Amino acid sequence: MFQRAGDIPYQPSYWLAALGAGGLSISFFMYLMWLVPHAGSPMPTWEHLQTAWQADTPLRALLLVAAPGVALLALLHFLLLAWNIREYRSSAAQQALAALRGSPGEVQLMAIPLTLAMTVNVCFALGALFVPGLWSLVEYLFPLALLAFLAIAWSALRIYGRYLGRMLVQGGYRSEEHNHLSPLMAVFAFAMLSVGFAAPAAMSHVKLVSVLAAILSILFLVLSLVVTVVVLVTGISAMMSHGLQPQATPSIWMLVPILTLLGIEWLRLQHGLSHHFSGGASSGTIFVTLTGIFMLQLGVLLLGYRVMQLNGYLRSHLSGRERSPVSFGLICPGVALFVMGMFWWHLVWVGGGLIRPFGAAYWAGIALLAAIQLATLAALLRLTWNLLLHRNVRIAGVDG
Template identity: 45%
Template sequence: MSHHASQAQSAYSPLYFLASLGAGGLTVTFFMYLMFWVPHPGRPVPVFEDILAAFASGGPTMQAAIIAAWIGIAFFAALNLKSLGWNLAALARFRQTDAYKALRSSNGETTLLAAPLAMAMTVNALFIVGLVFVPGLWSIVEYLFPMALVAFVLIGVWALSLIGDFLGRVLSQGGAFDMTAHNSFAQLLPAFALSMVGVGLSAPAAMSGQTLVVGVSLVLSTFFGIAAVLYAVIAAITGIAAMLQHGTARESGPTLMIIVPLTTVLGILFLRQDHGLHTAFSVHDAPGETMIFLARLLAVQVLFLLLGATVLLRQRYFDSFVFGSERSAGSYALVCPGVALSVMLHFFINKGLVTAGVIAKFGAGYWSLTALAIAAQLLMIGLVLRLNKQHFGRPDHPGAAIPAE
């Protein structure tokens, strides 16, 4: 990030944490190459040794895919950390301002949840970096799981305390919440943060061999997963009511598609729980059930992508905030749905269609569907680089910058 006064510095919003989140999400999209293309017998995820073995024995296509994954994971994990560090420093400065006090007494208070959301994503991204680049990590992984659970619980407590501040304020005194400014899905951000904590807490359920660790992981991830679902349902229903009345807030248009990352994250949470139930408690799911579960999630995602695209195009959002001179921190919310769709497609193709025997792995049908996941990923890489230049580069027209809501 540059040191001169960029748009992000002069009009700071906690939504800039979404820049860190997007980079973390792209780290995951590159890990999908390794997860589903590199053989990892006896382990739920590929580790350094598996990847090296596949690179040594694989053909040029496999080697190219592994090199792309290595570069992508290293680059976007570094960008994720850099952006997180920048945001934490900027947020500390922002807390001293009158703008922060105003934020704490408005609907926008929930934008503060972007911080624990990004933090939880960073822990997930660092775990991927460990798996991919650290030799021998799997031999000590059982010691890491309790530490990971503690880290995610602490982030979860941070998120819950921010939600408590907000709900305590708006539910204890009348008129504290502005329904006319609720005309978007911006209020689903707390649900997204809770789901990200939940998916982190569910990882040991899928990977640990200790029944106690799996059990604790299942119970804790269920709590945060259910909290996310309840919050999302209430915020979405009230948000739709406000949008029908007042139209969608133009700057918050991208939030219409927040349902997409929410369903991907919750989908992975439930898949990890299923795996834990299967290995530790002999609860078995048929491949066809997993396929239809993922198909239903994908259906929800496509519908909300269509809804979001319809509104954004009508409001000419891209003309102004992506390709134009106007700037809004909320435009980083566009990255999450594309990233989430890419990841969900990988899961649907591999854990759904291939496992159920609908298509053959590495066949023509497989690659034509996987091409959609890679296309979404490449589009989002382009978007992240474009937005970073726009928001963190030297401002072309200082006058054109608008403060983010």
């Protein structure tokens, strides 16, 4: 079904296509998370969808859009995931991967555990929404989820350890080769693992499982923060000296999904603390934290957009003839802004009593967020068509 252009060698950046599809699947889940009543459960399940459908309310229209959106984009995620696994294991890719492992671009291999961690999240959402009665077994599933994330975490640490160890032992760092923020891919992967571990920490009623998950979540939170500081200091310094590498332009937006993941991880840990330790954040702390994250994301997006205006990246890769799998990195920032926007809108504005649920102002905010989501979906479909589906047809006697 999918096929990369023959003139573009295989790169780990192709995994970002599957990652973007998985993220968009979760973005449709956000409608169900915030708009479908799910009393007694931290997230909507099959039983909640069934109740909402039988209630014969305007929620039916929401279910007809959101639930298929979750399922169809999850299907696209799995199709792209299977294609990437096949391509990654193919003999044609091995030579390119061998050269990559000896270069600064080796850090791009972190896209693989990043995408696999997203797969676990997608499976969790699909199971809750579409498998009747599965939530009653969730305490048995949490340890399995932890084992899955541990296996992915081990792979991520091996990849990053090999990359960092080679740089530290062999040296050879040259700022003109690092004038971008692509090494944030490692932070992205660690943040995805952190938020994955935080799910059992927030939702498990077994204190031992919750605490173990929280410890692992905090471990990868700390790794994310440390590596972020290193990458931002070195990357921004190199960009100020040599300018941004044009082909790595999407990396300037990578901080946006990282902030969303760490923000959700923080919220999940607060929920777990309130459940098991009588702790947790106050509504004022939630307001300050989520507003700070969302404002920073908007600032990063505006700065990145200005840069892309100046170097023409969006124009050339979305509507022009340029083709690069790195451009799939444009998808996750849009997904992340939508997801964090849903949290910010509901926990700060609605939860704080500033906006009445389901009133005109409420739906205006949802419509604005939905516009961001739909623009991101359109970008994913266009990039997938350009890079993995579009075929150049040559007609004998006409094309020569």
